[in-house]
Amino acid sequence: MTERYRLDGELLPTIPVPHDGVITRLEIGGDCITFRFEEDIGRRDAIAYIHPGAKSLIIRYHLTEDGFRLYRWHRRIPLLFPKGYYKEVARPCPEKLTAHRLEYLYHNVGYCSVITTLYSRGYLILDASVDSVEYEWID
Numbered sequence: 348m349t350e351r352y353r354l355d356g357e358l359l360p361t362i363p364v365p366h367d368g369v370i371t372r373l374e375i376g377g378d379c380i381t382f383r384f385e386e387d388i389g390r391r392d393a394i395a396y397i398h399p400g401a402k403s404l405i406i407r408y409h410l411t412e413d414g415f416r417l418y419r420w421h422r423r424i425p426l427l428f429p430k431g432y433y434k435e436v437a438r439p440c441p442e443k444l445t446a447h448r449l450e451y452l453y454h455n456v457g458y459c460s461v462i463t464t465l466y467s468r469g470y471l472i473l474d475a476s477v478d479s480v481e482y483e484w485i486d
Contacts, residue, residue: 350482354459362456362480365404366393370449370465373441380408380415380475382451398484405483411459413476420470433472444471 352360365384368391372383382405388394389401398404408415418433449467459478465471 348484348486350484352480352482353478354456354461354480355478359456359458362454363397363482364393364453365391365406365451366453367391368394368404368451370445370451373445373449375439375441378410380410380473382406384451400486401484403485405485407481407483408461408475408477409479409481411476411478415473415475418472418474420472436471 352362354360365388368388369385370382371385372381374381374383384404384406386403388404389399394401394404417436417439419436421432421434423429423431444465444467447468449465452464452466454461454463459476461473461475461477461480463473463475465473
């Protein structure tokens with residue numbers, strides 16, 4: 348079952364959040380970013396409420412011409428950044444991101460924009476210019 352959410356309309360949709368879902372494969376290419384989630388994702392609390400029979404989930408962000416940026420959280424540097432800071436990842440490598448457990452924490456939706464917080468050995472922020480988001484539920 349496929350659900351499509353448009354982010355370039357007058358009203359913004361409420362998009363389900365696969366909180367704490369583990370991303371097993373991340374694909375960045377062309378005009379899409381694709382998240383492929385773990386098998387048996389329906390056992391997660393956030394998914395069990397939305398789609399209880401789901402075996403897996405694929406999310407596709409359809410990018411606009413502005414593309415995306417990825418930022419990684421870095422620990423504090425006592426005198427310069429006492430609380431820590433985010434630094435842009437110049438060339439994100441999907442294999443490196445999914446080599447260690449990559450979790451989808453949450454997202455914020457705006458007009459033609461999705462800001463996604465991920466976690467893999469530290470916090471990651473994916474700031475993407477998106478015209479639509481597609482959820483493909485695998486039963």
